[in-house]
Amino acid sequence: MGKVTGFKEYDRELPNKIAPAERLENYNEFVQEYEPEKLNQQAARCMNCGIPFCHSGCPLGNVIPEFNDAVYQGKWEEAYLILSSTNNFPEFTGRICPAPCEAACVLGINKPAVAIEEIERHIIEIAFSKGFVKPNATLQRSGKNVAVIGSGPAGLAAAAQMNKAGHTVTVYERDDRPGGLLRYGIPDFKLEKSVIDRRLDVMEQEGIKFVCNTEIGVKDDMKAFIDQHDAVIMAAGSTIPRNLTIPGRDFKGIHFAMDFLKQQNKDVSNSAIPGERILATGKDVVVIGGGDTGSDCVGTSNRQHANTVKQFELMVQPPAQRNENMPWPTYPMLLKTTSSHEEGCERFWGINTKEFLGDEKGDLRAILVSDVSWELDSLGRPVKFNEVEGSEREIPCQLILLAMGFLHPQHQGLVQNTGLELDARGNVKAVEGQYQTNIQKVFAAGDMRRGQSLVVWAISEGREAARKADEFLMGRTSLPSKDRIN
Ligand code: FAD
Secondary structure, three states: OOOOOHHHHOOOOOOOEOOHHHHOOOOOOOEOOOOHHHHHHHHHOOOOOOOOOHHHHOOOOOOHHHHHHHHHOOOHHHHHHHHHOOOOOHHHHHHHOOOHHHHOOHHHHOOOOOOHHHHHHHHHHHHHHOOOOOOOOOOOOOOOEEEEEOOOHHHHHHHHHHHHOOOEEEEEOOOOOOOOHHHHOOOOOOOOHHHHHHHHHHHHHOOOEEEOOOOOOOOOOHHHHHHOOOEEEEOOOOOEEOOOOOOOOOOEOEEEHHHHHHHHHHHHOOOOOOOOOOOOOOOEEEEEOOOHHHHHHHHHHHHOOOOEEEEEEOOOOOOOOOOOOOOOOOOOOOOOOOHHHHOOOEEEEOEEEEEEEEOOOOEEEEEEEEEEEEEEOOOOOEEEEEEOOOOOEEEEOOEEEEOOOEEEOOHHHHHHHHOOOEOOOOOEOOOOOOOEOOOOOEEEOOHHHHOOOOHHHHHHHHHHHHHHHHHHHHOOOOOOEOOEOO
């Protein structure tokens, strides 16, 4: 699709970014927009590849060549309708998705992939500016009453789809505003919160009710709560962080990444800041963990004007080029280089953290680390690490941020009081594709069911769980599935 010879004529180009020195002075988004001609050229690069693997690469089943073609032809409303038929929130994924669709792009076999994520962001921004994104005023009500617990991308997508099916939806959120990790995990420089508020306005006008500052399952009689609703969709996230229980863990100055990030996000949105303030200002900061959370800690520490920022990762640096074990031209979704790294950060790969070191007052003063090498299995996968002899050293630091992922949802409260069964990893048990838990009326979606993942997967799971819940309520459903796009 696009222009038949476009992929030969134009190179992949991404929009300009505001330079690091300037963007570090605030928490605003810094990726700019394409000039109209450039957007047209980037859409033109989508070739008529026959089997567009991007469809299945995208967890939402986005119909990518078709919207690229509409963009190339300047048919903005059509592009918006195609995109929004599979994705409720392209304004989120267009900003922060690691774009598995681009890793699956056929052009990517011997040229850089089509800039699908940026095209998606432009379609939805143009759609909002031209007034195409309107509340659906023609919904026919089913008389069924649905609760969604948790307002992250999974809960929001489930709510939007259940509302579209005509059910009366109330979303319960324990925090002071809806959005989940979109609001209080992911920093504003990746996703400004006005982007979430703009969408919530549309959802509220469509009739979805949001009840915040309400943690379901703590004081509630969950049986009575479930009885009051025709269906309940749980999307409470995966919130228990992985700890590093090595000697010295109790020294002052060692924090979970989310405690640090949440405070800064609340500060930017003028909400009350929970707990004693954690600041990187003037400190030597070490971030442990190489994923999205780690890189958000790097970007936030730099904006708080840390003295130095280092990031440690236990794995070794992934190869820049594909190797024989990686036939598809993918880029590593984990441990990737992000815009935060451009802003100033020393990255260390293959590092094992052995001990936190403190002073007599109990304050953190350094970290004891060593280099590691990895033993690989026959497929080249790392299976065991060994310490490199003589590599042990102390690295001075006054703030450590633990960004090593999340174990599972919180069990205390909602999960236990509802009597939800768990899988072997401690996530809520519900078969992918069915989303129904051990309690008939209760469905689960997003990180709470899947384990820590991505925004695009949370939206996908919210949509699919809504479809199953609608089928359960009505005996049939006309909501679309990623596997069977209507
Ligand atoms: P969440 O977003 O976690 O939302 C769950 C919501 O449920 C929360 O608002 C919580 O307060 C609420 N809740 C919990 N219990 C209750 C209760 N009992 N009653 C009422 N409400 C409750 N993914 C990407 O694709 N790209 C990124 O760049 C990216 N960056 C990330 C950065 C950070 C710092 C983190 C932590 C994650 C990042 N992710 C990213 C992952 C992504 O944010 C998650 O996969 C996604 O938000 C999961 O969505 P969810 O709706 O399942 O859960």
